Amino acid sequence: MLTDGLIIVGASLLVSLLYLGHAYDPQTIQQINLCVPLYWGAALMTRTYSIQALTSLRFSQARSMLAMAIALTMLIFIAFFTRSSEQFSRVSTVGSLFVIACIMAWARAMAQPLIRSSCGPTAQNVLVIDDGGSPVRVPHAWHIDTREHRLRPDRSDPHMLDRLGMFLTNMDRVIVTCPQERRKDWALVFKGSNICGEIVDPEVQELGVLGAGRGNGFGSLVVSVGPLGLRARAVKRVMDLSIAGGAILALAPLLMVVALLIWLEDRGPVFFLQQRQGRNNRLFWIYKFRSMRVEKLDASGTRSASRDDDRITRTGRFIRRSSIDELPQLLNVLRGDMSIVGPRPHAIGSLAGQKRFWEVDPRYLLRHSLKPGLTGLAQIRGLRGATDSEQDLASRLQADLEYLDGWTAVRDMKIIFATFAVLVHDRAF
Structure with a gap:
């Protein structure tokens, strides 16, 4: 802060x-008196002086620029409402900020190596x-064995607690x-110490625990909060409706x-309907232009299309290669079954090698x-394209x-x- x-x-x-030709101009001094406290206040609000700012140069530089932008905005606001804007030189002010x-x-950038050498990579x-x-x-932590x-x-x-206190002194995180029978004792020791204490529980990793909750006479492990909040869902839905509606009219x-x-x-049906698994694991009917012969349609999706698939019609081959067969899914977007961007829905009978998708990786349902x-x-x-092997699915799931x-x-x-660059691809058949 001082620097x-x-x-x-x-x-x-x-x-x-x-x-201006002289350093100690009254306007400059007034500008400094306002800018320094405004910047410090904005920097504290934007975590410019946080642990992450000590360890990440990009984060530190970005937050300092954000704090400076906020300080400038507040400076302009104050000058406007106090009717003192004409007292400040615009060239001098902008030049100073730059x-x-x-x-x-x-x-x-110069301080980063010094911080790493004195505080370590984590600064904790x-x-x-x-x-x-x-x-x-x-990594980069002290490890001790209680038996040693x-x-x-x-x-x-009290003497044992004093010895423990010596080890815990100046620790940011312990x-x-x-074993499970000693967790309560360690928890009470931590609660009586001025530290951030944590107790390892293997089930936290296995369950993917995000946090803990207490109330109504019981405790619980929070394992899911949903990837989007209400505001983000509303923004995404507005984007979906505007893009899908506009695309249908244009196309x-x-x-x-x-x-x-x-x-x-x-003379067969124009659309092909197939059940797919969507949000909350609910099944819905997905719309596609029919690209296969009527008598050889695969409603379950057990057999993936191949390069020389005899089920595909002449028109179907063209619309599959150009991804035009997917365009009716804009109707699914308007209905609310799908979004413009998201994990692609798979047929419930799809296989990766010889296994169902959810048998390959238990994380499959997270999508x-x-x-x-x-x-x-x-x-x-x-x-x-086709998931001929388990690795094909694993790569998509990771994305x-x-x-x-x-x-x-x-x-x-x-x-x-970026999708426009891959509408036509060699795995579309």
Whole structure:
């Protein structure tokens, strides 16, 4: 904080000297008196001085720039409402802010090696206590064995608690691994210490626990909170409706021509309906343009299409290779069964090698926490077509799980634009 304050003062005086001819201009001093506290306040709110800012140069530089932008906005707000904006030189103010931003970014880059050498890669003091539980190794942490140091969580022995306190002093985080019968004792020891204490429980990893809850006379482990909050779901739905509705109107002539070609070839139905698994593991009917002969349709999806598949019609071969057969799914988006971007829905009879999809990896069901999509992260990476092996599914599942980890509207738009580059692909048959 002190360094940032000195940078603001020094840069402002330097620009004032170069532009106005003298450093200690009254306007510059007034600007400094406002800018320094405003920046410090914004920096504290934006975690510019957090542990993560110490360990991540990119995070530190980005947050300092954000804090400076907030300080500038507040400075303009104050100057406007106090009718003192004409007292500030716009060139001097903008120039000062530019120089300040450059010096702050440079200073953080120079300080990063010093911080790493003095505070370590994590900038935290972490202690792992092995009291006979599951083996745990934490990088850049101290590890001690209670048997070697003759330590035990004995609440009735003040001298033992004093010895434990010596080990816990100056620790930001303490992790203990112990048998279940000693967890309560360690918990009470931690509660009486001014530290962040944690007790290793193997079931937390197995269940994918996100947190814990207490109330109404019982405790619980939080294992799921859903990937999207209410606001994010509303934004995503508005995007889906606007994009799908606009696309149907724009593509209406193409859709009618394709429907006519399908019907003229064999006088069969235009659409192919198949049950797929969607959000909350619910089944829904997905719409596609029919690309196979009526008598050879595979409603369960047990057999994936191959390159020389005799079931595919001439029109079907073209619309599958160009992904036009997927366009009727825009109706599924309007109905709310699907989204524009999300994990692709699979037929319930689909196989990866000789196994059902959910038999290959138990995490497969996690992809059903969001609505399935017309396109997704796996599709723009070229992970499409038949799943001839378990690895084919594993690669797609990894991409789907990556997509679930932190949704943003910007990333959805990037995936939509990237999809246009893979509409025609060599695995579409």
